[in-house]
Amino acid sequence: MAGKGNIFVSRQSWAAATPRLIYACLVYSMGSIFFGYDGASFAGVQAFTPFARKFGEFNAAKRIYALPPALASLMNSLALIGKFLGTLLVGPLIEKLGHKKTMLITCVTQIVGVIIQVTSSTPAQYTVGRVIIYTAVGLVENVVPTYQTEISPAPLRGFFVGSIQLFLTFGSLIAGIVNNSMSTSKTDAGWIIATALQVLPAIIILVGIPFTPNSPRWLVSKDRSEEALSVLQKLRREEDVANGICEFELAALREEGTKITHKQPWVALFNSKNRRRTGIAVSIMSLQQLTGVTFSSSYGPTFYRQVGLGGKAFVYAAVNNGVSVVTAIIGMLALDAFGRREVTFWGNWIQALFLCLIGGIGSKANRTQSETDGMVASFILYAAALHATLGPAAYITAAEIGTASLREKTMAFSTAINVVVGFVVVFTTPYLLSAPYANLGAKLGYVWGGFAALGAVWVWFCMPELKGRNLEEIDQLFDANIPAWKFSSFKTQGMSHDMALFENQNEKLEMDDLEHAEDVDANANPKV
Known part of the structure; x- marks a missing residue:
């Protein structure tokens, strides 16, 4: 593999971001556009x-056409049934077919749902279309982060997996711009065009996906090690290929043998070895919903109208999404630079602050203009903090925390719980927000702010730091049964540790480590 003597890893982490790796991650990330677009578009x-006028009724008191609260609740919340179905299907699909074929199925499902929506003549038909689209959302929300987790080098995993939040917010931004331009249309063409544009990302992905490789870890789980090596050689730098680093990485994947590569059943998520991992993934994905992410994406314009800002509702929503795109980029960098745990901890406190400001300012009976501006700014800054911290951190943590034999199922189960919690949030929001029900209005900010504060406490005691760790190292961290706050200082062993040192360029790989790697590689895969 290498010559005699010590090897000091001096290359920059970003040198590992080869064009083929970037292309593959980019194509998959685009699936998050229609994830973000649909929710913001329908909002x-x-x-x-x-x-x-077509699907709702005339509100005599306000002299406008509107969806009744009960119908709005159903049309927003029932779509999540499709997302739940997608999360149930995605684990078996990925395990059997791999990420590429599952992504192709996802895109076709998305296109079918859009066709049903734009041809709708009744609320029921439109809602069926949303259910089908959200089935694709449930698939893509799992396919994208697990694929990017498995092909990315450890130092760049947060950046690439965190891109799901960037493209999600980018999709919301596009939806906000389209909504703002179509909102003045006097005919059905406005909502039809806004809905139909969801097919564009799916078409682009269908064109680009055949040129992306399968996950090397998925190939190893299918005992296709030679193909896995070929994929690694396409994703890694030419000098790393020439120096035998790809063989080293493959050997690290195989070091613990079939016990980490053969897939386990769903029930294994809750055994003594895995229940802690499952609990962390479920908790952070639930927390993402409980701080109001679905409220922000699904009811942004409605909220602005509810608090008397209807004239600029679509403009504020577009600004909100634009700012969130910028902060999502910041989050992609920060989660690898400062760590998932620290960024999420402070992000939750920031969210709690601005959500409580929304509740306090918005609940005033007679607001001044400066107070109104402060409430709008707080809503935008809350969303900005969410998309830079907890939003991407939830996807990254849920995708990387599962063991190799359960990674897809860990992600799928935590996403399914995310859907259930999101369903409760979306279903209850119209009743909490509006009269004649709870009529909380802006006071709803106190509810989400309270969950954000509780989330910060949970992060401190329960969320482990996985920054810079490769996926095989994470197994050792959980096997050690250490508290969450000690994960960052724990020293792992074996080839996975050596590979992490190489990837993070901060230690020396000694000759005896490399000789051990060659021995394991030869025993595990003599032909490779």
Whole structure:
């Protein structure tokens, strides 16, 4: 593998971001666009007058057409049934077919759902289309982060997996711009165009996906090690290929043998070895919903109208999404630079602050203009903090925390719980927000702010730091049964540790380590 003597790893982490790696991650990340677009699009479309006239009823008190709270609740929340179905299907699909074929199925499902929506003549038909689209969302929300987790070098995993939040917010931004331009349309063409544009990312992915490789870890789980090596050689730098680093990485994947590569059943998520991992993934994905992410994406314009800012509702929503795109980029960098744990901890406190400001300022009976501006700014800054911290951290943590034999199922189960919690949030929001029910209005900020504060406490005691650790090292960390706050200082052993040192360029790989790697590689895969 290498010559005699010590090897000092001096290359920069970003040198590992080869064009083929970037391309593969980019193509998959685009799936998050229609994930973000649909929720934000419908948040605006349901407030379009032609849409409300077609599917809603006339509100005599406000002299406008609108969806009744019960219908709005159903049309927003029932879509999550599709997302739940997608999360149930995605684990078996990935295990059997791999990420590429599952992504192709996802795109076709998305296109079918859009066709049903744009041809709708009843609320039921439109809602069926949303259910089908959200089935694709449930698939993509799992396919994208698990694929990027498995092909990315450890120092760049947070950046690439965190891109799901960037593309999600980018999709929301596009939806906000489209909604703002279509909101003045007096005909059905406005909401039809806004809805139909969801097919574009799916078409682009269908064109690009055949040129992406399968996950090397998935190939190893299928005992296709020679193909896995070929993929690694395409994803890694030419000098790393020439120096035998790909063989080293493959050997690290195989070091513990079939016990980490053969897939386990769903029930294994809750055994003594894995229940802690499952609990962390479920908790952080639930927390993402409980701080109001679905409220922000699904009811942004409705919230602005509810608190008397209807004239600029779509403009504020577009600004909100634009700022969130910028902060999502910051989050992609920060989660690898400062760590998942620290960024999420402080992000939760920031969210709690701005959510409580929304509740306090927005609940005033007679607000001044400066107070109104402060409430709008707080809403935007809350969303900005969410998309830079907890938003991407939830996907990254849920995708990387599962063991190799359960990674897809860990992600799928935590996403399914995320859907259930999101369903409760979306279903109850119209009743909490509006009269004649709870009529909390802006006071709803106190509810989400309270969960954000509790989330910060949970992060401190329960969320482990996995920054810079390769996926095989994470197994050792949990086997050690140490508290969450000690993960960053724990020293792992074996080839996975050596590979992490190489990837993180901060230690020396000694000759005896490399000779051990060659011995394991030869025993595990003599032909490779």
